[in-house]
Amino acid sequence: xxxxxxxxxxxxxxxxxxxxxxxxxxxxxxxxxxxxxxxxxxxxxxxxxxxxxxxxxxxxxxxxxxxxxxxxxxxxxxxxxxxxxxxxxxxxxxxxxxxxxxxxxxxxxxxxxxxxxxxxxxxxxxxxxxxxxxxxxxxxxxxxxxxxxxxxxxxxxxxxxxxxxxxxxxxxxxxxxxxxxxxxxxxxxxxxxxxxxxxxxxxxxxxxxxxxxxxxxxxxxxxxxxxxxxxxxxxxxxxxxxxxxxxxxxxxxxxxxxxxxxxxxxxxxxxxxxxxxxxxxxxxxxxxxxxxxxxxxxxxxxxxxxxxxxxxxxxxxxxxxxxxxxxxxxxxxxxxxxxxxxxxxxxxxxxxxxxxxxxxxxxxxxxxxxxxxxxxxxxxxxxxxxxx
Amino acid sequence: xxxxxxxxxxxxxxxxxxxxxxxxxxxxxxxxxxxxxxxxxxxxxxxxxxxxxxxxxxxxxxxxxxxxxxxxxxxxxxxxxxxxxxxxxxxxxxxxxxxxxxxxxxxxxxxxxxxxxxxxxxxxxxxxxxxxxxxxxxxxxxxxxxxxxxxxxxxxxxxxxxxxxxxxxxxxxxxx
Numbered sequence: 169x170x171x172x173x174x175x176x177x178x179x180x181x182x183x184x185x186x187x188x189x190x191x192x193x194x195x196x197x198x199x200x201x202x203x204x205x206x207x208x209x210x211x212x213x214x215x216x217x218x219x220x221x222x223x224x225x226x227x228x229x230x231x232x233x234x235x236x237x238x239x240x241x242x243x244x245x246x247x248x249x250x251x252x253x254x255x256x257x258x259x260x261x262x263x264x265x266x267x268x269x270x271x272x273x274x275x276x277x278x279x280x281x282x283x284x285x286x287x288x289x290x291x292x293x294x295x296x297x298x299x300x301x302x303x304x305x306x307x308x309x310x311x312x313x314x315x316x317x318x319x320x321x322x323x324x325x326x327x328x329x330x331x332x333x334x335x336x337x338x339x340x341x342x343x344x345x346x347x348x349x350x351x352x353x354x355x356x357x358x359x360x361x362x363x364x365x366x367x368x369x370x371x372x373x374x375x376x377x378x379x380x381x382x383x384x385x386x387x388x389x390x391x392x393x394x395x396x397x398x399x400x401x402x403x404x405x406x407x408x409x410x411x412x413x414x415x416x417x418x419x420x421x422x423x424x425x426x427x428x429x430x431x432x433x434x435x436x437x438x439x440x441x442x443x444x445x446x447x448x449x450x451x452x453x454x455x456x457x458x459x460x461x462x463x464x465x466x467x468x469x470x471x472x473x474x475x476x477x478x479x480x481x482x483x484x485x486x487x488x489x490x491x492x493x494x495x496x497x498x499x500x501x502x503x504x505x506x507x508x509x510x511x512x513x514x515x516x517x518x519x520x521x522x523x524x525x526x527x528x529x530x531x532x533x534x535x536x537x538x539x540x541x542x543x544x545x546x547x548x549x550x551x552x553x554x555x556x
Numbered sequence: 557x558x559x560x561x562x563x564x565x566x567x568x569x570x571x572x573x574x575x576x577x578x579x580x581x582x583x584x585x586x587x588x589x590x591x592x593x594x595x596x597x598x599x600x601x602x603x604x605x606x607x608x609x610x611x612x613x614x615x616x617x618x619x620x621x622x623x624x625x626x627x628x629x630x631x632x633x634x635x636x637x638x639x640x641x642x643x644x645x646x647x648x649x650x651x652x653x654x655x656x657x658x659x660x661x662x663x664x665x666x667x668x669x670x671x672x673x674x675x676x677x678x679x680x681x682x683x684x685x686x687x688x689x690x691x692x693x694x695x696x697x698x699x700x701x702x703x704x705x706x707x708x709x710x711x712x713x714x715x716x717x718x719x720x721x722x723x724x725x726x727x728x729x730x731x732x
Contacts, residue, residue, distance in 0.1 A: 190592065192595055193592065193594045193626075194591070194626075197595075197627075200626060200632075207632070213632070215630070215631065228585075231589035242629070246629045246630065286589050286590050286592060287589055288588035289586045289588045292585065292586035293585075293587060300581060300583050
């Protein structure tokens with residue numbers, strides 16, 4: 169088969185964690201556990217069958233400078249082609265996709281992990297992501313501000329109310345109740361959220377995703393290998409990623425929008441030969457802040473601008489609705505695993521498409537969208553379109 | 557997808573203005589971590605406290621890992637057996653350092669190196685081995701003369717009551 173024509177598929181996955189703390193394992197143990205499960209799932213031996221290894225992590229999260237040196241051993245990549253992407257796991261998937269498309273790599277694995285429970289000064293590390301020259305010196309600044317600023321601007325532009333943001337939390341926190349990875353799911357109703365105090369206006373603590381520890385590994389293969397390795401390949405129809413601006417230039421950011429989602433989505437859709445709404449059966453969409461689910465739905469063109477909150481209100485985004493969004497419970501239920509967050513959403517989409525989502529399995533799903541953001545204070549987004 | 561930017565916003569600075577603006581903005585990271593040792597390294601550290609060196613064996617290739625690992629990086633399988641290893645070995649390579657980690661001159665030069673432990677089952681001819689990277693209590697002159705390399709050494713433990721379950725419970729390796 170011609171290299172350019174050959175499609176790229178996910179052929180296996182493994183995960184470990186999704187817990188608020190993982191003191192039982194070192195970060196390397198956790199990487200080994202998830203990767204060993206992924207290779208077992210794909211029925212391959214990484215020491216012979218994987219042509220390259222991609223790892224996604226960031227030094228300040230790891231607490232190790234040049235942490236990519238620690239990447240190969242636990243994932244089977246010692247003395248094999250291995251490299252690190254200092255970004256979200258979905259960017260790693262994009263790199264694996266490209267490697268396979270060159271025709272020189274048949275099977276590539278991608279691991280990402282986050283162990284926020286080990287970072288004693290997590291909020292200080294977030295602060296350290298702010299521009300050192302003209303933002304950090306304003307010592308009352310908190311990176312969560314950026315989410316609040318975008319939320320307020322988004323509500324003003326679209327007419328979405330504070331209640332709509334709370335509705336996202338109610339939907340996702342309840343969806344998570346049937347997902348084994350959703351440590352933060354809880355049975356709450358709208359009044360409960362609305363009567364809670366604000367953390368960052370217009371959001372309460374229920375609308376800001378907490379943190380959890382996890383490692384996730386995916387195995388990708390070209391079309392020939394995918395067909396040999398599994399009866400259930402999930403094809404990556406398109407994948408895109410984009411960064412708008414750093415915290416030194418947020419004055420340039422278009423508040424209440426997320427252009428990086430739009431660019432990443434357009435890149436992914438173009439790859440899939442689509443123009444605009446890809447007509448998916450469900451979506452795993454960024455929701456580490458409640459309003460982001462609505463904003464990301466619009467920026468990825470799954471719904472028309474200003475329509476997301478209306479669909480939410482009608483129940484269209486529920487698990488039994490017209491467009492199920494975050495049937496897993498999303499990050500509000502599963503937590504944020506730092507750079508592994510994108511892969512946690514890809515994992516949910518993969519399980520849905522292979523019919524292995526368990527208690528939160530949707531019926532008759534053949535195409536899904538994953539849209540993830542790197543979180544405050546970044547303006548980096550990734551979008552992947554998957555199908556079976 | 558990207559549209560061309562014809563004119564950048566902002567005011568262009570003249571060279572004189574540019575160089576009159578130089579300054580330094582100081583800041584310091586507050587970065588603290590608690591690294592989980594996990595069950596494997598925890599047991600190793602507990603062993604040190606008791607005056608034992610513990611390794612883990614790979615069920616596939618038989619390699620014994622000291623310090624122990626939960627997995628064999630060469631076979632990518634979980635290790636499954638604890639082995640107490642001898643506290644003797646030989647100096648594989650050593651270095652004399654006259655400066656600290658931060659490159660400041662230190663009073664007395666220190667010798668550090670890797671010790672290949674006398675571990676049974678180790679296959680000859682392989683470059684990797686069960687061993688430890690640690691301080692070596694030998695005369696720096698022995699490193700310079702080459703006498704240190706291959707020298708038989710043993711663990712010098714800290715007094716039992718001072719051991720805390722960390723790598724410093726071993727004071728150094730000293731000649732046998």
